[in-house]
Amino acid sequence: MKQINYLILIGCIVWMTFWGGGVYGQNNAALLTGKVTEKGTKQPIAGATVVLKDNDNRTIVGTTTDVEGNYSLRARMQGLKLAVSYTGYKSSGAIAVGDRKTINVQIESTNNVIDEVVISKSKPVNDGTGMGISKERNTAAISTISMDELSEMQSVSVDQALQGRLPGVDITTVSGDPGAGMQIRIRGTSSLNGATDPLIVVDGMPYDITIPDDFNFATSDDNAYGQLLNIAPSDIQDISVLKDAAATAVWGSRGANGVLVITTKRGTVSAPTLGYTFKGSISKQPESIPLLNGDQYSTLLSEEFYNAGRVFSTTDNAQQFQYDPNNTYIYHNYSNNSNWVDAITQLGYFQDHNLQVRGGGEKARYLASIGYFNQEGTTIGTGLNRLSARINLDYVVSERIGFQSDVSYTHVDNDNLYHANVRDIAYRKMPNQAIWEYDEYGNLTGNLFNPASSAQGFYPGTYNPLSMVQNAIGKQLGDILGTRFNVDYKLIPNTLRFVSTLALNIRNNKTKLFLPQLATGRPFTENTVNKASDSDLDEFSLSTNTRLLFTPALGDNHQLTANLSFLTSDYRYTIQGLSSTNTASSYLQDPSVASRTLTGDAKSVTTQSRSIGALIQANYMLNKKYVFAASLRGDGNSKFGPDNRYGLFPAFSAAWQIGRENFLKDINAIKDIKLRASWGRSGNAPRRDYTYINVYSTNDYAYLDENGVYSKNIELSDLKWETVTQQNLGMDVEMFDYRLMFGGEIYKNRTTDLMMDNIQIPTYTGYSGLAMNVGTMDNDGWEANFTVVPIRNKKWDVSFTFNIAHNQNVIREISPLYPRENARSSLKNKTFFTYFQENNPYGSFYGFRYLGVYKDQEATIAKDAQGNAIVSPDGETIYMRFNYPTVDYVFQAGDAMYEDINHDGVIDQKDIVYLGNSNPKLTGGFGFNVGYNKRLKLSAFFNYRQGSQIINGTKMNTTDMLGYNNQSTAVLRRWRKDGDITDIPRALFGTGYNSLGSSRYVEDASFLRLRTVTLKYDFAKEFLQRFHIEGLGAYLTVENIFTLTKYTGQDPDVAVKLKDAFTVLMDNSMTPPLKTVTLGITARF
Template sequence: MKTPFYTSIFLVLCSFLLLRSAAAQTIVQGRITDKSDKQAVIGATVIEQDKDKRTVTGVSTDINGNFAIRISNTNNKLVVSSIGYKTFTSGPIGKQTTINVVLEPSASSLGEVNITASKTVSTGGLNISKRNSTAATATLNAKDVEDLAVSSIDQALQGRLSGVDFGTTSGDPGAGMSIRIRGTSSITGNANPMIVLDGMPYETEIPADFNFGTADDQGYAQLLNIAPSDIKDITVLKDAATTALWGSRAANGVLIINTKRGTIGKPVITYNFKGSVSVQPNPIPLLSGDQYSMLIPEEFMNATGVPLDFLGNSGQNKAFQYDPSDPFYYYNYSNNTDWAGLVTRNGTIQDHNMSISGGGEKARYYASVGYYNNLGTTVGTALNRLTSKINLDYIVSEKLRFRTDLTYTHVVNNLNYSSGIRDIAFRKMPNMSPYLYDEYGTLTSAYFSPESNIQGKYSSTYNPLAMANEGSSKLYGERITPKFSVIYDVIPNVLQSTFDVQFDINNTKSKTFLPQIATGRPSTDVNVNRATDNDGDSYNIASKFNLIYTPRFNSDKHQLSALMSFQTNESRSASYGVTSTNTASSYLQDPSVPSLVNIDGLNLQSTQGLSRDIGLLAQAQYEYLDRYIISLNARMDGNSKFGPDNRYGIFPGISGRWRVSGEPFMKKTTKFIDELSVRFSYGASGKAPGGSYFNTYKPLDWSYAGRAAIVPTNMELSSLKWETVVGKNLGFNLVLLKNRITLDAEIYQNTTKDMYYPGLNISTVTGFNKIDMNVGTMDNDGWELSLYTVPLKTKDWTVNFDFNIARNTNSMRSISDFYPRESSVGVPAQGNYKSYLILGNPFGSYYGFKFKGVYKDKAATVARDQDGKPIIGPNGQTIYMRYNYPQVDYVFQPGDAMYEDVNKDGNIDYMDMVYLGNGVPKFVGGFGPTISYKGGIKLSVFFSYRLGYQIVNLARMNTTRMYNWDNQSAAVLSRWRKPGDITNMPRALYNEGYNWLGSDRYVEDASFYRLSAVNISYSLKNSVVKRLRLSSLRFNLTGQNLFTWTKYTGQNPDVNTAGSSNPFSYPKDNALTPLSRTFTLGVTAGF
């Protein structure tokens, strides 16, 4: 009987202890509101304070102003604070379990903008408030672009972040953007910034040896695996002293993306849907079949002097005879086909996202799932994406906290087999039928794809509709990124340690297939039933350990923060590829299917890559009198991509801030000057090569001494140096009139030293034909200006207006003597431009001839000297203008293109080539107002612009050259036809003459202003929403890319001008899918 008795006593004692513990851990709930408008105060800090005014624990209010805090001692007090309000302090909590607080606005409140300014800046180092930051940064709240219909967030950012230029590569679904922060800093043109997601590096590089078919680093969107709806904000780091914090991948700048996390409060479920329709801009007006049929005989007559009928019954002639007695040619070549229209359609977008967030004192969570479907405006293109994300925060104790993040993405991207499908559609013979007519004149369902026609064979003149519908190129992506973080306060509020580890597992597959039906070629042709499969796997593990020291001083005059960080990163990649041709059937698209003719059999490829890097960072920031701030940092990087001599690099930085407005002599200005600061920074940031190894090998196709052998593929270079960007920055911050006006200005100078270039051609006497070298120095100078204003703010109305502009100047300072100074193109042949690397000129400059019009008659072709007098030959004969004498010695005729004879020698050659332009915009930026009424109706309008750059309109060149059997634009209707005609359009001339040399005739000013987005949203009143048993309901109507003001004659002036790995490339418009006008209807419901 004793056992039950003692057991009862034990249970009673346990219950008593539990009750005491529960009593000692009272939960207090409440709501914080604004006294002036009774609205919830979001993000207010609620802390438990003991008798010594020490903080015991604390929480923040959620979006409804609610909080819940576990109190350790009921004799303690609650302290509630928020920027812009007076601090509230309660009496002893006692037995209270509900405390509602009304905060009174502070008389010295700095207002709404100051709340934003008080947030910390995500730089990768110390968590410093924006007010005390010494860095050159720009931040965008993702709410500003949440209603835009985009597949990746970079597509919504053009013009919104000062000093950052976003250039489009294509309007196809999933196409990427080129991103340039303060210009192009590398001679290879590959200068995209480092991406950081939730505090850890995010891999965006595609393995160099992986074959994506028509995709490449630019064409495959870097941020496609990050759902825009999960993003909270984006910060760009621009100055070298700050980018150095992130190490060897950050020399081109850093784009930091923070995703949403849970907050204290009851679960909030949000569903968002966006449905869109996309329409391409008006196409280039092209010749009809009838007009084309008149052009071609004229071309032939001008070139040969005989009519096209001279060819008799050849296929070339039959295509224009329209003889009913020959039904094949009559029906299949007597059409008015709009090929561009056939491969163009209206696109559609569906974007669904559902999320849940909430949490209590110990745990907070955010989880989302999304589905995105985009049917592209070019036939055959589409994108499907499934995303899911979970972010968890858990507080174990006052000292220990955990964070766990998990992201999964599945992507299927349908592309055209040929990226030039629209260019072919522009040039395809319009009198041809897309479908085959039989001998009775009946249209069949078979594509009309003759093996050969007067335009040539498959490779350049395929049936674009057949290629769009039947050719296949698909990209499949699976990516999972788990991340785990531990935060431990070794000494609360003094010494904190953090540890983060992230695994990034990414698999990308590409499958392409070109069926016989899309080519018209016989089944034995090498291009028929061509199948490729490529599989690329990458695995990346990154870790970061931080020690953060923030000592407390007896005086408020001094503030010090210090950081030590050790970071590691390991990247592994492997790719496998197989290609086969002539598979047994167009329905058997696997390359393992045996070939009908076994021309080459299977072509197998594989690559592997491994790289490691480590970084050790030290950073400290000291503040004195809240006016003088100095920050020092130094980072040592080690990277396996270098040889042993220069594997490690040290990159220092120093920056500072002087708060002028805090000086005693500025006291009289406090009524209208809220903040006036001057910032400076100086630092260096290193950049490693792109490949995984500094020395590589490959197997031979034949044996040596009866054994298999391998040979080195490159010269081992142990002394290659780090490419280093040394940057200087001077910043200026001004806030006026209670935050109604905020002005940020930056002046910078960045110098890239020891520019790295892979694959420089060298003499083969070394045993190799290429070498990697450090080749020179490049400068990027410029300035940036951002203006944020609140012209109107009343109880009902708020009007904001933002504006930013940036100017970048690029120039080459020095080039190695081993590096070529010009492109391999000699005197430009038809359609080509010459590129030079000239010291003092911008990277990406190109050169050619000056187009002066058309020779109207024979007299106009007479060569003239500097005085304008005719040039007379040694025998007294009249000299007429020639091209490239004596190598070519073509004599210009009436109706030919006229080029400026710069040196007046009567000969158009390389001596007459001049600078024509470059693709570096002089100014980039954006501006627009946001108007809200009673917080329920909101209208935002945003314009973006790029000014002062030139591109080659290759589409116009191809459709106005009148040189072969290609269709041409309607502009050629004004062509020269007879002596005396005054026009700028040369004569039609089949396969003769030099009417489309690389000249300024095709170089156009691509400057533009674009109405990028107009969005109007309406949030229903709470009374209405409650009747629907919802917590919120908002509708929005959005238009994107609505109007573009430009002198450019093509469909889209916003082409990729960032360059490529070829330093002699120049920006060109080759008729890729243009940006579309997109109209979106969206709804967001909260439950």
């Protein structure tokens, strides 16, 4: 019912919009007609904008030409002038109408982009503040990209399309499953426990969509509903990224991690134009890591047991590997060559439809769009459906007053995996086990084979992956209603404006999880069977921005723009959840129905946060050469206690238009050179609410037959803002008639008063730790981007782009109270010790240095620093040991060899060293565009990351040869006998230390990827005229064609949310980025 009400509301607004948009006719109006053609060829121009303006250059009415170049306008013609414009052509200028009834106009093609570049310099920079500062007056580090450049890509959300496109914006893949989202970092990671994602600003208003950290109901995943997923890419005009303090400081505490400013499309002064776009694609995963077949796997197990001194045939599970035809049921179900990864993998597809109408007159302009997106993932059981609608309305009441009203609605239906680790299970699942059950006669029963237990164990340690993805339910339903209202009142025309904007966003998200008995195979009496859980999140955010914009007329040599703003934000959410197990049937999936046990019962979280801000900002340009800008932002945030609730964040910047100095005027090759410098501060608030007061909760432990109430946290009255101080130097160069353009930045960012959790305190306090401001972190780097246009004429248009960025992250200071070592770390197989140390980057890896394999027993002799054998006091040879005296395992021939850092003959914690980090040294992208005859276009784009490292968790699990897990074919080169020289240790069941966290699993994740190749064709206007079509184009795009990398996992593009200082980046077999072929069609009517 709620969705129906939303659609009725949107329908009413659409009707009112079109009704209002047509009310610009006037009494006693005359009709003016004519035809617009290209000068020289006399060919008609379809889609040209034709307007009538008065003596004040105010547009009275407008339209666009039809497919034959004809137009018609109705208005009172007295004193009006006609103007015609079209992209790629010179404007006609003002043509007096007088008494004429027909005016034919010829406009001249520019055949180049010079005019467009010059015009763009006077366009406002999109920093989200509404000040309207032109590019030539800009003093900040801002990168902008038009969505027209990304329109041919298959992208469910904007973040996918931006990958590699903008310098300093590092975007990595969370998963290739539908709706999984991306991780965005602008100029590195600036916070550890505060918010780390950039602020999203849509049409000048912050966009708040957040799932709280203190509520993790079942397997809810906040990545599935990322902020950018809820904005259809087809509704976006352009995106700007604010990177330095001059740009981000105006957003105060919310801009510390950078800002993404999104501007949506709006109506135009023209007759209604209908546009339709379609995209359809097929996707497949890259080749998976090759695994052992059933015979190779069984042979390996026998060797594991033999090397461990055990007899395989005497174990309880031996019958699953003996292939005894007399034990018919076991024989048929455990004598297979199953590829579990292939079993849960399928071809993916998606379709994307978008219908958009825009137009209007002098009084009212409108844009209305509706879109439908449907995607089926390459992992069975995953999919995404999205219905989106948007109405953007502009209404001019008079010369002084104007309104804007925007309404958007998105409904998302996302099918997720119940267990995110299903691909990890598939990689490790024993291959001799059947996927589908056989009876004792060798006939398929039609049921998935999912025994209650096997040699590998039982759920949740293992299960039938195909049964899990086919039967378990992990569904999320989301409804998002966004509204924005804006009033613009010119208090003093051309001098002082009052602008007030209100944005209201309402979101409801339902998560439904159900785990039937078929998914696990466990007995019906267990709590893991028929487990149901539902959660319901209601989110509400209200933001206002009221500002005065001052633009006095000071003459040609002085330009001043000032802004005084007051901003408020109110954010609330409520989550309610219910869980139960052992419902009577797999068809009873509601946790509220009667069940045998209640494991989670009811849960709920409610919270609210508020913030206010005041901003004063000014930009002054002298002699069209020297620009000075300053801002001061004051913020108040309810997440802090009364003593530290308010913060001040200043910023100063300047720019010098060197290209306009006399000493460069005679150098024709240089069109413009501008130097920029900025300094400023911004703040960062904690992620959690109510940190400054004691919060109490209940638990499941009873005392005197009553549930207890306990204090969850210590009152943090002294917690204060994280402060990010930024310094930036930039340069913009344009040369050779804008055929060569360059932009460069150098920056130094320092975060002080880092918020960190888990400060160690005595346990007798009743708390495990607390949060404090205890650290300093630096992010220093540089960025550069180039655009080269070697060919530009009437037939050909060829351009190349390249961008590169470097960021170095270093932890400079940590409080002595903060633990340097993760208390959860331990010296055991497949585990990395995690540390947090000064002068190393955030996201660092620590472990043993892997040196290979002991080829024979002699190689295991301990050596001192000079390479001499170590002997005991009685002259006996000392052999390498592990963790003596706690464990005292003596390494044998064929075991893994680790570097003995201190040469004491023992591999222990003292031999753990720094191995690398997950931060890339270089990121960026490059590509080319080749256009012919303005209709045929070929483009390609590459993106890359260099210098980042990752822990290959899949390799760790599939080369350990430690138990019953299946292994990759890499283990076929394992050590088998004395003298073998290899990098893979011997197979050893249940013992040994061949899989310690070491450099063996830390791999170079650098890559170069051919991200997209697109061939596009626009049909000739003459051909389309006979079908009454204004424009028609078709394109074919291929994505992720190949990836050059040394990484041995499935794909090096991996992201993980670093939740604390001890989280490391590990590839755990998530769905990789997909290879996709997309066919698209665009049409205008």
